[in-house]
Amino acid sequence: MFVIGMHGPEIASTVRAGQFVNLGWSPGPLLRRPFSVYRSDGEHIEVVLNAVGTGTAQLLGMDIGEHVSCLGPLGRGFEIRPGIRTAVLISGGLGVAPMPLAARDARQAGAHVTWVHGARTAVELCSETEGDEVIWATDDGTEGSRGTVVAAAPQAEVVLACGPNRMLAAVAERWPEAQVAVETYMGCGTGVCLGCAVPLKRGGYDRACREGPVYRAADIDWGALPSHLSYAVTR
Ligand SMILES: Cc1cc2nc3c(=O)[nH]c(=O)nc-3n(C[C@H](O)[C@H](O)[C@H](O)COP(=O)(O)OP(=O)(O)OC[C@H]3O[C@@H](n4cnc5c(N)ncnc54)[C@H](O)[C@@H]3O)c2cc1C
Ligand code: FES
Incomplete structure (x- = not known):
């Protein structure tokens, strides 16, 4: 399992557990690839993945500093109410x-x-x-x-x-x-x-x-x- 970190304060500061980002890059696949947000520190987000196909292999082959277009946070995350025991x-x-x-x-x-x-x-x-x-x-x-x-x-x-x-x-x-x-x-x-x-x-x-x-x-x-x-x- 590999972890990729990205600088993205807008996403990192608002993301909720269970939401995901849709990643695109160039040259890359026609369609973006979705990944759950793994961690966030308010400035950066991380995603975890393995190489299972073309897109994930390309992502894992990127060098530090390369740019990825990151759409998110997307979807509806977990509902976690205050006061649960x-x-x-x-x-x-x-x-x-x-x-x-x-x-x-x-x-x-x-x-x-x-x-x-x-x-x-x-x-x-x-x-x-x-x-x-x-x-x-x-x-x-x-x-x-x-x-x-x-x-x-x-x-x-x-x-x-x-x-x-x-x-x-x-x-x-x-x-x-x-x-x-x-x-x-x-x-x-x-x-x-x-x-x-x-x-x-x-x-x-x-x-x-x-x-x-x-x-x-x-x-x-x-x-x-x-x-x-x-x-x-x-x-
Ligand atoms: C909401 C959401 C969150 C996700 N979060 C993560 C994550 O945190 N980490 C992670 O590694 N993956 C996650 N995935 C799956 C990830 O999007 C796929 O692994 C990725 O799109 C595969 O791209 P690829 O180009 O490497 O594979 P492709 O070359 O497109 O396909 C390779 C193989 O993977 C299969 N595949 C393609 N898409 C998916 C998919 N969505 N689910 C299962 N099998 C698929 C194909 O059938 C094919 O057998 C998530 C998917 C969704 C919908
Ligand atoms: S991925 Fe296009 S409608 Fe959900």
Whole structure:
């Protein structure tokens, strides 16, 4: 997993956990690429990624000082009300991306934060987790508890999750009121192209880039959302 930092005070000072930026560069792909904001210090933002295709490989090949056009903050982030007592953050693979900001906001809201992070195997775990309590889970038991993050997570007043859509569907079964950040393919990132359709339980579709990417888990028609969108962390 790699971290890219960018100077962008307008975005860094307003971004909320779960929101994303749409990155473009030249020469680069025709369409911008969306990334959750990982960290922000008010002046700079960071995103995390692995090289999975042309765009991410080009981003990781850039030199310090090169310019990236950064559109954001985009989408609707996690709703974290003041006064909550307990929050559980559940992340799988690169689903760690929105969680440092979620941990920050949940702590500021007064919550005791438990971060449950999982991967297929120990080398795919992200070690940058933080919180009052951190729980690891791996499918093969090489680190933390053997099994899924959903099984390893304790009950809490607020559940925030990000990861492969298959994992989020399991979160929805256990916590219908959880807030989940979903991944879709995206085009414009601004609500125009309809390339980011999310099927809803009540029928019809939402645009992940405008009404999402964070949803109430029970609102999504998980059977109709592609479950193959997922990346593992490698370090
Ligand atoms: C709201 C949002 C937040 C995201 N946050 C992050 C993040 O923090 N870190 C991160 O690494 N990635 C994130 N992604 C996914 C990221 O946008 C894709 O990895 C990226 O667009 C791939 O670009 P590429 O040119 O490297 O791959 P391409 O060459 O376009 O495709 C390579 C492979 O990746 C698959 N792919 C393309 N787009 C996606 C996607 N959105 N989800 C899953 N698979 C895809 C393709 O099917 C293909 O198999 C996010 C996506 C969304 C919608
Ligand atoms: S990405 Fe174009 S409408 Fe959402």
